[in-house]
Amino acid sequence: MSHTPILSGFHPDPSICRVGEDFYLVTSSFEYLPGVPVFHSRDLLRWEQIGNVLDREDQLVLPSGQGSGGIFAPTLRHHGGRFWMITTNMADVRGGHLIVSAEDPAGPWSTPVRTTGAVGIDPDLAWDLDDTCHLTWASGRPGSPIRQVTIDPSTGVLLSEPRALWSGTGMAHPEAPHLYRRGSWWYLLIAEGGTERGHSVSVARSRSIAGPFEGDPANPVLTHRSSGHPVQNTGHADLVELPSGEWAAVHLGVRPRGTSPGFHVNGRETFLAAVRWEDGWPVFDEEHHKVPESGSGFLDDFTAPALHPRWISPGIHPRRFATPSQGGGVALTAAPRETGARHLLGVRAKDAEWEASAVVGGGDVRLVLRLDDTHWAAVEKRGASLVARVVIGGLDHVLADVPRPGHSAVTLCVRAVEPKPGSPYAAGPDLIELGHLDDGGFRRLAQVDGRYFSTEVAGGFTGRVIGIEPLAGTRVVRSFRYRPGRDSGEGAPGGNGPT
Numbered sequence: 001m002s003h004t005p006i007l008s009g010f011h012p013d014p015s016i017c018r019v020g021e022d023f024y025l026v027t028s029s030f031e032y033l034p035g036v037p038v039f040h041s042r043d044l045l046r047w048e049q050i051g052n053v054l055d056r057e058d059q060l061v062l063p064s065g066q067g068s069g070g071i072f073a074p075t076l077r078h079h080g081g082r083f084w085m086i087t088t089n090m091a092d093v094r095g096g097h098l099i100v101s102a103e104d105p106a107g108p109w110s111t112p113v114r115t116t117g118a119v120g121i122d123p124d125l126a127w128d129l130d131d132t133c134h135l136t137w138a139s140g141r142p143g144s145p146i147r148q149v150t151i152d153p154s155t156g157v158l159l160s161e162p163r164a165l166w167s168g169t170g171m172a173h174p175e176a177p178h179l180y181r182r183g184s185w186w187y188l189l190i191a192e193g194g195t196e197r198g199h200s201v202s203v204a205r206s207r208s209i210a211g212p213f214e215g216d217p218a219n220p221v222l223t224h225r226s227s228g229h230p231v232q233n234t235g236h237a238d239l240v241e242l243p244s245g246e247w248a249a250v251h252l253g254v255r256p257r258g259t260s261p262g263f264h265v266n267g268r269e270t271f272l273a274a275v276r277w278e279d280g281w282p283v284f285d286e287e288h289h290k291v292p293e294s295g296s297g298f299l300d301d302f303t304a305p306a307l308h309p310r311w312i313s314p315g316i317h318p319r320r321f322a323t324p325s326q327g328g329g330v331a332l333t334a335a336p337r338e339t340g341a342r343h344l345l346g347v348r349a350k351d352a353e354w355e356a357s358a359v360v361g362g363g364d365v366r367l368v369l370r371l372d373d374t375h376w377a378a379v380e381k382r383g384a385s386l387v388a389r390v391v392i393g394g395l396d397h398v399l400a401d402v403p404r405p406g407h408s409a410v411t412l413c414v415r416a417v418e419p420k421p422g423s424p425y426a427a428g429p430d431l432i433e434l435g436h437l438d439d440g441g442f443r444r445l446a447q448v449d450g451r452y453f454s455t456e457v458a459g460g461f462t463g464r465v466i467g468i469e470p471l472a473g474t475r476v477v478r479s480f481r482y483r484p485g486r487d488s489g490e491g492a493p494g495g496n497g498p499t
Helices: 090-095
Strands: 015-019 022-026 035-041 048-054 075-079 082-087 098-102 121-127 133-138 146-152 163-166 175-182 185-192 200-206 232-241 247-254 269-278 281-285 298-300 322-324 330-333 345-348 354-360 365-372 375-382 385-392 395-403 410-417 431-438 441-449 465-470 474-484
Touching: 015 232, 022 075, 035 082, 048 098, 075 121, 082 121, 133 175, 163 185, 175 232, 185 232, 200 232, 200 281, 232 269, 247 281, 330 465, 345 474, 354 365, 354 465, 365 410, 375 410, 375 431, 385 431, 385 441, 395 441, 465 474
Parallel strands: 015 075, 121 175
Antiparallel strands: 015 022, 022 035, 035 048, 075 082, 082 098, 121 133, 133 146, 146 163, 175 185, 185 200, 232 247, 247 269, 269 281, 298 474, 322 330, 330 474, 345 465, 354 410, 354 474, 365 375, 365 465, 375 385, 385 395, 410 431, 431 441
């Protein structure tokens, strides 16, 4: 159904391509490394992460404190027997977009080339009938038109002067361009209205890839603005032709909860729609595909040879500080003299209600729910104490400090639960509970209103990440479990578990 994402949690700005019977999809990653997760599917409904595009330091280095900077919207295409991915690193936007390629979308991907001279965001690659590659992008400035140049994608060298293609229908922020050829027409799909509640998709067409483009009289062709639909902020779409000749689209959206203005906490997610063609224009059908609820739960005891590609860290690749422990589990080394989360091994929160727990050994360590460096909550093992702590803007407050259980291993636990009607937290999207597991039961130390860890409060483009962070030295995490609140779907011990 249209209210069920195909990729839940913080997976925005989707781009999709097909090779034979196989579909591949990438999304934005912003401040987190490795960058640009890659997914595979055979039916558009069930997706498996097969890797990350930017997973080496010769491909991407991010300075600390990026917040919602870093890697913006990627485009994924297949041409000439290779996969091509282009994206923008906002930490070095003046240097141009990054282009990498690979024979296998699971990697390895090439070292990036830069499109010096094409400054902006949301780049797209398209090849015309004579095999000329066209780079199309948005300037990032309000009201500025979508621009295009011809390019050598293997070197990043621009081969023409930039030309203006289309400024959209007059809404704010024309961006996210993608070009497609169907019959004798070229179609230019863009997003407008900003990525908040006014987000929408508009389309124009031309007989030439270089324009001029005329807009669809029915624009916008996809939007939920000013509606009561449970999915909002719909936009930033990408089209794909199916083997049957039918078409589909992926797009981002959010699922706000709570009272006005509505709070979305798990970030912008990826949704699926069918696309029909009527009078030469695309028509989005959001109810055509019946998307199943995915099993998002897993148990990782870190016995696999390498970390599962789901694991991410803000500003640094996890392999820099996370290594296999000789006694089992994963050893995490703390970052010296850092004020923000730099050595946090995390995963994206995906569900409305969930429970995350980590079995930790000796030493000081925390289990964190993080939106950014100034909006997070954690349960910490500190010496002989368990501490519940919250950071909101300039406020850093200890909510509880109790003696920890006497045995060496402790299972720290954070939960997101639905607030009870009539409670002080009923206006928010959820209630965050901080505590630990003891004899199979949850022991709560403190609870916090979930609104403080939402985009509507904190701002930005990401979503909640749950992770483990050492507080000093090297600390061992024996296992990590994530399970949805209603249906665990958890994996068995012995590796990464199901995705």
